[in-house]
Amino acid sequence: MAAQAAVPGSAASFAVLAGTAATCTTSTVTGLVGVNFTTTAGCTGAQYAPDAYRDFRTTYTGVAANLGPCTRTFGIADTLNGLSLAPGVYCFPSYAALTGTLHLTGTGPWWFEIGTLGTGYLEATNFTVVGGNPCSAFWWVRQYATLTTSTFQGTILGGTAITLTGTTVAGRVWATGAVTMTNSTIAGGCTGAVTAPGQGCEDENADGGQTGRHVGHNADRDSEGCDSEDSHQVSAGHEGSVAAKVESHESSSADHKVSVPAKVETKSTDAHVNIVKSTITSKPTSENKSDSENKSDKAND
Secondary structure, three states: OOOOOOOOHHHOOEEEEEOOEEEEEOOEEEOEEEEOOOEEEOOOOOEEOHHHHHHHHHHHHHHHOOOOOOOEEOOOOOOOOOOEEOOEEEEEOOOEEEEEEEEEOOOOOEEEEEOOOOOOOEEEEEEEEEEOOHHHEEEEEOOOEEEEOOEEEEEEEEOOOEEEEOOEEEEEEEEOOOEEEEOOEEEOOOOOOOOOOOOOOOOOOOOOOOOOOOOOOOOOOOOOOOOOOOEEEEEOOEEEEEEOOEEEEEEEOOOOEEEEEOOEEEEEEOOEEEEEEOOOOOOOHHHHOOHHHHHHHHHHO
16 A cells, blocks of 8 residues: 555655755745755755655655555546546556646545656646645655646655746655756645555544555554544444544443543644554552442441
C-alpha cells in the first residue's frame, strides 16, 4: 500500500525542502524553507535542514516501495481536466501532462502516483485543482515536476527537481534535487503527517480497505481537516469513544459504573496535535465498591 511506511517527522512543517538548492525569483513562500546543502538564492528565511530532508527522503522511498493498489489508472493522454475525484490512489504508469481543472471531492486523502512503472514526470500547464483539503492531497513523482501558470494543491514529493513558474501552490513542495520558483507563491500551513491511503474521515470501526488504516508510529492518524470523530468497539459492553482525539473508557457492572479517563501522550507540531493512545488499566473491583459494601464484606468474614 502506498505510503504505508511514510512518516515525515521533522519534514512535516516545511513548505519547501530541496536536496541541492532552493531559488526564489520574485516569489513568496509562507512557511519554512529547508535545504540539505547551504545553497539558496532569494528565499527568505531559508535554513540548513538535513534532518528534515532525511525524513522527507524516508517518506519518498517508503512510498516508492509500496505503490498502489490503484483506485484508477490513467494514460499519457489523460489530463484530468473536468474530472471529479473522490479520495483514493490514482496512478500514472508513465508521465502525467495535466491541464484544465480537477475537482477533489470529500476530505481525502488523495494520492497521485506518477511513474509507477519506473520512469515518469509531472508537467502541469494552466492546471487548476479545486475543492478538497490541500493538506490531504499528495503527488508522488518518480522524476521531475514542472508547473507553469497553474493553481495547485497538495504536497509534491519530487524524485529529482521541481520547477514552478507563475504558479501558486497551496501545500508543500519537496524535492530530492533543486526547487526553483519564478513569479510563484507557495502557501504552506500543512504541518501534519503524510497520511496513508485508506485513512481519512471514514468510520474506523473496521480496519482495512477505505475505512481507516492504522500505520506509522501513530496508532490513529486521520487526515488534517477531518471533523468526524472515531469510534472503536473494544469488547462486548465496553466502548471507547474518541472526542477530539481523547478516549474515555467506561466499565460497568450491576452495582456500579466507573469512568476511567484514557492516559494520553501528546506530540505537538504547531497547529496539529497527534495523540498516541495508551493502554487503560481499570481499578480492582474491590476499589470500586462503596464504603458500606466493603464493611459488609468484612462483617461476613
